Amino acid sequence: MTLQLEITARDGAARAGTVTTPRGSYQVPTFMPVGTRGAVRTLASSDLEELGVQVVLGNTYHLMLRPGADTVERLGGIHGFAAWDGHVLTDSGGFQVFSLAPRVDDDGVTFRSTYDGSSHRLTPETAVRVQEQLGADIQMALDVCTPLPSTREVIQRDLTRTVAWAERARAAHRRPDQAIFGIVQGGTELDLRAESARRTAAIGFEGYGIGGLSVGEPRHEMLPALEAALAELPDERPRYLMGVGDPVALVEGVARGVDQFDCVLPTRLGRHGTVLTGAGRTQLRRQANAESDQPLDPTCGCAVCARWSRAYLRHLLMVDEPTAARLLTIHNLAWTLALMDQIRAAVIAGSLEQLRAQIAAVWDPPRVEDSRRVV
Numbered sequence: 482m483t484l485q486l487e488i489t490a491r492d493g494a495a496r497a498g499t500v501t502t503p504r505g506s507y508q509v510p511t512f513m514p515v516g517t518r519g520a521v522r523t524l525a526s527s528d529l530e531e532l533g534v535q536v537v538l539g540n541t542y543h544l545m546l547r548p549g550a551d552t553v554e555r556l557g558g559i560h561g562f563a564a565w566d567g568h569v570l571t572d573s574g575g576f577q578v579f580s581l582a583p584r585v586d587d588d589g590v591t592f593r594s595t596y597d598g599s600s601h602r603l604t605p606e607t608a609v610r611v612q613e614q615l616g617a618d619i620q621m622a623l624d625v626c627t628p629l630p631s632t633r634e635v636i637q638r639d640l641t642r643t644v645a646w647a648e649r650a651r652a653a654h655r656r657p658d659q660a661i662f663g664i665v666q667g668g669t670e671l672d673l674r675a676e677s678a679r680r681t682a683a684i685g686f687e688g689y690g691i692g693g694l695s696v697g698e699p700r701h702e703m704l705p706a707l708e709a710a711l712a713e714l715p716d717e718r719p720r721y722l723m724g725v726g727d728p729v730a731l732v733e734g735v736a737r738g739v740d741q742f743d744c745v746l747p748t749r750l751g752r753h754g755t756v757l758t759g760a761g762r763t764q765l766r767r768q769a770n771a772e773s774d775q776p777l778d779p780t781c782g783c784a785v786c787a788r789w790s791r792a793y794l795r796h797l798l799m800v801d802e803p804t805a806a807r808l809l810t811i812h813n814l815a816w817t818l819a820l821m822d823q824i825r826a827a828v829i830a831g832s833l834e835q836l837r838a839q840i841a842a843v844w845d846p847p848r849v850e851d852s853r854r855v856v
């Protein structure tokens with residue numbers, strides 16, 4: 482195993498610790514920003530360093546099409562190409578591909594490029610090869626991401642195929658400096674989630690992604706499915722809840738034993754002018770911010786909040802100045818990373834229950850409050 486997790490603190494099912502790889506180490510639980518096409522949109526790798534990002538996620542689907550895995554490999558892999566020394570995790574490409582209504586068979590999946598309509602094919606083996614070329618520290622096995630809602634028959638079929646593909650990916654994996662994670666599917670059927678986790682764990686991966694959640698199902702269905710999967714995964718391996726990044730899901734995921742998260746939410750919201758704050762989400766375009774000399778969030782320690790007012794940032798946003806998207810992305814990422822730091826510190830201090838209650842009070846208030854929440 483090229484990747485090791487050392488758990489140094491526990492609070493209930495929650496864990497905090499250090500993951501070590503040939504590249505170095507990162508602290509968990511951690512939030513991984515998404516660098517879709519080789520960069521977190523509007524940012525550079527130097528910005529990520531300043532923000533203290535430990536792991537960035539790269540999208541195999543986009544990078545294999547543009548500029549192509551061969552090109553990235555020749556230019557030093559994703560680390561050399563993007564001049565980034567931190568950890569990189571690449572997804573398998575499956576999530577994007579399955580959103581394009583591809584042709585799937587037992588051997589793999591055929592899809593069309595969103596760039597030029599050309600036809601491409603991914604199999605468990607080619608997904609491993611492409612990710613070897615991209616050179617991430619952690620790669621993901623190709624899975625079949627089941628859309629929700631789906632019938633039990635469809636979920637079972639995709640689960641069986643995902644397990645078969647995971648076995649093939651594990652067998653095809655050969656780079657000793659690169660870890661590979663398997664992915665648990667199973668929709669919101671609890672027994673199928675457990676079965677998927679059990680069978681994927683039996684193959685023996687260095688970590689486990691829990692995929693196919695937060696795809697539109699309500700939270701009261703997502704969390705039991707997550708628990709069913711986690712109960713079957715080995716304690717000493719990292720667990721990664723894929724595509725989830727809102728404050729309640731982060732703390733509830735950690736409370737159940739998740740170590741890693743990725744999500745486009747903070748960066749996407751930022752580009753559209755929605756700001757994450759200790760008091761909840763706020764839309765910067767609101768007239769109330771037009772002459773506000775206050776920072777985005779008075780409790781935030783980021784470089785944007787230290788320097789610029791809501792009025793100035795709102796002005797940039799209203800005149801479509803690209804700097805607005807960049808600065809709001811920096812704030813939202815810094816805010817989310819600080820939240821993860823707070824969650825991690827609470828696990829270490831044994832005070833996660835209090836933090837869960839605080840986060841729920843702001844981000845998940847009783848239904849009657851919902852209509853007054855500023856979104």
Ligand SMILES: [Zn+2]
Pocket residue numbers: 777778781782783784785786787812813815816
């Ligand atoms: Zn800030």
